[in-house]
Amino acid sequence: MFIANAWYVAAWSHEVAPDALFSRVITGVPVLLYRKDDGSTVALEDRCCHRGAPLSVGRREGDCVRCMYHGLKFDSAGTCVEAPSQQRIPPRAKVKSYPTVERHRWIWIWMGDPALANPDAIPDTHWLDDPAWSSLPGYIHYHVNYLLICDNLLDFSHLPFVHPTTLGGSEDYANVQPKVERIENGVRITRWVMDTDAPPFAAAVKQWPGKVDRWNIYDFTLPAILRMDSGMAPAGTGAREGTRVDAAEFRGCQALTPETENSTHYFFGHPHNFAIDQPDITRSIHQSVVDAFDEDREIITAQQKNLALDPDFEMSPFGIDSALSQFRWAVKERLENERHARQESVQEALHDQG
Missing domain, CATH: 2.102.10.10 (Rieske [2Fe-2S] iron-sulphur domain)
Structure with a gap:
């Protein structure tokens, strides 16, 4: 449903x-x-x-x-x-x-x-065609339920393990507990990792003097839309306080559209606001994202196949599951509200007929 x-x-x-x-x-x-x-x-x-x-x-x-x-x-x-x-x-x-x-x-x-x-009510994704930002259109088809992909996007602690050569970076990224907030129709996740290595995709398109301060701040809203402010700046230059000096900034736009109960359309763009006059940079960033999302698809598809073998399997919750648990609760609540609305509509129609 x-x-x-x-x-x-x-x-x-x-x-x-x-x-x-x-x-x-x-x-x-x-x-x-x-x-x-x-x-x-x-x-x-x-x-x-x-x-x-x-x-x-x-x-x-x-x-x-x-x-x-x-x-x-x-x-x-x-x-x-x-x-x-x-x-x-x-x-x-x-x-x-x-x-x-x-x-x-x-x-x-x-x-x-x-x-x-x-x-x-349509979420703002103007970065996809804003001339101050550059990106390429992306699409991936999944043979999995869309909520498993939502789970993946709501917990970025998987990045160093699933994407070590693309989006991942060092494993200290997974050790930072993100801030999770409820917002209208979804959740907001804020994760800062200070004084860390630049992930491979960013190191490939920009020179860094050393360590970086890295952030991922994003809203994930119903039905399954992610809009993310992410990037990195040289360590100690004040990015966390709002001063982004010589930074690489991105505005990720991702949308999951269920096809069936076991298949999903995945639309994405990863706009950047630096070197926008260099198409090779845009292509490199886009390809790194495509490669990373293919890595996600591989592990999530294997997960779904495993889950299908035992419909009674219960996942064990961990502290890192806060965001995805809250989002799934929001989905459940919206579905329940729509079910009640349909029932009331049917009852009113029957009453009018009577």
Whole structure:
């Protein structure tokens, strides 16, 4: 079960090209994405209401799409506007449409009640297209439940062990207890490691005079969005007090979108604000992140396979699990609230019918 009333990332902007049909399964629902002639995005259930064929193997006709099984034509709101050899179109001949917003190179989709889809609730990820920052778009497909990836992102003590040659750095990073705070819709994690070695990915793109002071400060909010202020500066130059001298700064933007109960779309960018006129630096940073996330995928996939062998296995909690425990509680609470809201809606409908 997934949170419905939330903004999910459906695609990078470049994935949905003009005059093309793009399909992706989101929270167990097949979704068709395309652009109207004015460039705005459309999201429809990728399942014709007639016989369930995917509209994504159909064809664009202006702002409409035609199912290429029996020829039904749907407008951008999902209403059937034409059925070959049939003058009268049944009023129920519709496919579900979903609100979308394109912002900072990501296309966001609302899978729940359209009346609750407030674009102002979309998290700020402006670093992805801010000219003062540079990054490349990233996407990884996981064959695991999205919450296991959330767990990984909520506990960075794994960095020195899973990513020793990329994002990790020395093992003293794992010995620092982060500060965990509850915020609206999620948690905020703050971790400082003072007088440590620069991690390999940062040492490869910037010269350091010696040790560094390193920070990771990030919000992880429902449904599964990470926005991170991270970086490092020469040790003892006052970074923790707010003075970032000769620093390497990053603004990580990551979004997990459940595909099914056992698969996940992972969108990410790792913008940096130094050497932005040097594309080789951007490519190097991006590749280090890709390599590290592939390392995450390997261990998390192995974890899921192991867990599947014993559905009754209970994980043993440790102190380092504070953030992920709080986030899972927030997910559970939101799901419970949505379940109650659905029950109340059904009861009201039955009462009106009576």
